[in-house]
Amino acid sequence: MTFSQRHLLGIEHLAPAEITAILDLADDYAALNRRADKHGDALRGLTQINMFFENSTRTQASFELAGKRLGADVMNMSMQTSSVKKGETLIDTAMTLNAMHPDLLVVRHPSSGAVDLLAQKVNCAVLNAGDGRHEHPTQALLDALTIRRAKGRLHRLNVAICGDIAHSRVARSNILLLNRMESRIRLIGPPTLMPAGVADLGCEVYGDMAEGLKDVDVVMMLRLQKERMDGGFIPSEREYYHRYGLDAEKLALAKPDAIVMHPGPMNRGVEIDGTLADDINRSVIQDQVEMGVAVRMAAMDLLARNLRDRRAA
Numbered sequence: 552m553t554f555s556q557r558h559l560l561g562i563e564h565l566a567p568a569e570i571t572a573i574l575d576l577a578d579d580y581a582a583l584n585r586r587a588d589k590h591g592d593a594l595r596g597l598t599q600i601n602m603f604f605e606n607s608t609r610t611q612a613s614f615e616l617a618g619k620r621l622g623a624d625v626m627n628m629s630m631q632t633s634s635v636k637k638g639e640t641l642i643d644t645a646m647t648l649n650a651m652h653p654d655l656l657v658v659r660h661p662s663s664g665a666v667d668l669l670a671q672k673v674n675c676a677v678l679n680a681g682d683g684r685h686e687h688p689t690q691a692l693l694d695a696l697t698i699r700r701a702k703g704r705l706h707r708l709n710v711a712i713c714g715d716i717a718h719s720r721v722a723r724s725n726i727l728l729l730n731r732m733e734s735r736i737r738l739i740g741p742p743t744l745m746p747a748g749v750a751d752l753g754c755e756v757y758g759d760m761a762e763g764l765k766d767v768d769v770v771m772m773l774r775l776q777k778e779r780m781d782g783g784f785i786p787s788e789r790e791y792y793h794r795y796g797l798d799a800e801k802l803a804l805a806k807p808d809a810i811v812m813h814p815g816p817m818n819r820g821v822e823i824d825g826t827l828a829d830d831i832n833r834s835v836i837q838d839q840v841e842m843g844v845a846v847r848m849a850a851m852d853l854l855a856r857n858l859r860d861r862r863a864a
């Protein structure tokens with residue numbers, strides 16, 4: 552079997568064939584999700600626990616729906632960040648949950664690396680739903696599926712990732728995935744919002760939207776992550792929108808059939824014009840949400856197959 556992972560912690564660990572395996576299965580689940588009867592049984596009898604140590608609406612809902620559509624028993628635990636005293640408490644929580652015999656643990660945590668640490672302590676499959684500024688693998692996979700369905704391929708595309716790259720786990724996972732699938736990536740944003748070591752990421756870096764967007768196939772906008780900023784990264788939101796916000800005028804520099812993406816939640820009028828975000832001729836933002844459920848069904852299905860094989864061995 553192509554997909555041999557025990558956990559889904561990051562794109563970093565996935566081979567191109569494994570990425571393709573998830574996307575192919577997700578295409579099938581996208582078709583299932585459009586039917587009146589949306590039920591599969593790939594996770595029947597299994598218990599899925601969603602542990603979100605950070606606020607989330609769409610990702611948590613998406614994982615919950617994905618699990619339920621495939622027949623898992625799904626439990627949501629919303630953990631308040633303030634009551635978590637890092638390291639020890641996280642492991643204690645993991646051990647407590649582990650004693651309840653979950654099969655799939657979906658974890659979001661504000662600290663980079665926390666999900667990897669947790670995965671070492673439990674004997675079920677762990678899925679990273681976003682850890683700090685590190686990775687958000689299912690987001691990159693759903694973005695890839697959305698791009699592949701719109702453009703017919705993932706290789707030899709010019710993809711612009713714009714805005715707050717420094718604080719974005721979405722950007723990191725997308726860079727890893729798109730590099731691995733042989734697309735060309737341009738990072739566009741102010742120098743203050745570029746991560747340290749940006750030159751080593753294998754991307755072209757632009758400080759100017761007009762230059763960076765020229766002839767791209769995909770424009771991926773990122774949310775300005777104010778909650779992760781502790782100083783003056785931008786002069787003002789108005790100035791930021793003027794220089795880096797995506798509107799019809801800036802989009803006109805990309806290819807005429809370029810698609811517009813955003814992982815959500817959006818700051819309308821800060822990183823993207825609201826009318827453009829809603830323009831179904833250009834924006835695939837709703838498709839991203841739809842593909843999110845399908846990708847999470849596929850990822851959990853593949854992990855559950857490996858889990859069952861391991862237990863049977």
Ligand code: NCD
Pocket residue numbers: 609610681687690720721773774776814815816
């Ligand atoms: C992203 C996240 O949480 O990293 N959102 C999401 O998963 N829906 C991006 C963001 O918060 O801007």
